[in-house]
Amino acid sequence: DELVRKALKRSLKLYGFKVYLAKDGPSGIELAQQKRPEFILLDWIMPEMDGLEVLSELKHNKRTKDIPIFMLTAKGMIGDLDQAFEIGADDYITKTLDLMQLGRIVKAKWEKYTDRIIVR
Numbered sequence: 001d002e003l004v005r006k007a008l009k010r011s012l013k014l015y016g017f018k019v020y021l022a023k024d025g026p027s028g029i030e031l032a033q034q035k036r037p038e039f040i041l042l043d044w045i046m047p048e049m050d051g052l053e054v055l056s057e058l059k060h061n062k063r064t065k066d067i068p069i070f071m072l073t074a075k076g077m078i079g080d081l082d083q084a085f086e087i088g089a090d091d092y093i094t095k096t097l098d099l100m101q102l103g104r105i106v107k108a109k110w111e112k113y114t115d116r117i118i119v120r
Helices: 001-014 025-035 053-058 075-087 100-118
Strands: 040-043 069-073 089-094
Touching: 001 100, 025 040, 025 053, 040 053, 053 069, 053 075, 069 075, 069 100, 089 100
Parallel strands: 040 069, 069 089
Antiparallel strands: none
């Protein structure tokens, strides 16, 4: 949904993220290959391809396979996360109705994730 994408972008920008938006799975894959972002916040339900299909494509592509991917899920989909982790998801974030809160949640998740990475 375009309004949700725009609200999410505003929220993430408030927390210092540079944000690229894709309207569907195929354009998201193309954007990820072009921009090679630090991480991807991937919605589960999208037009044309669902999040699992996009996740699989990204994790099987040499240009995007190492980009951390956080699945954005509804509470009812938490039980389906095993399949996402098997494909290669790095973590998940539960959707909240308050999209401004989502920016804070993504920031905290990213900081926690980068603290786990050991630089040698």
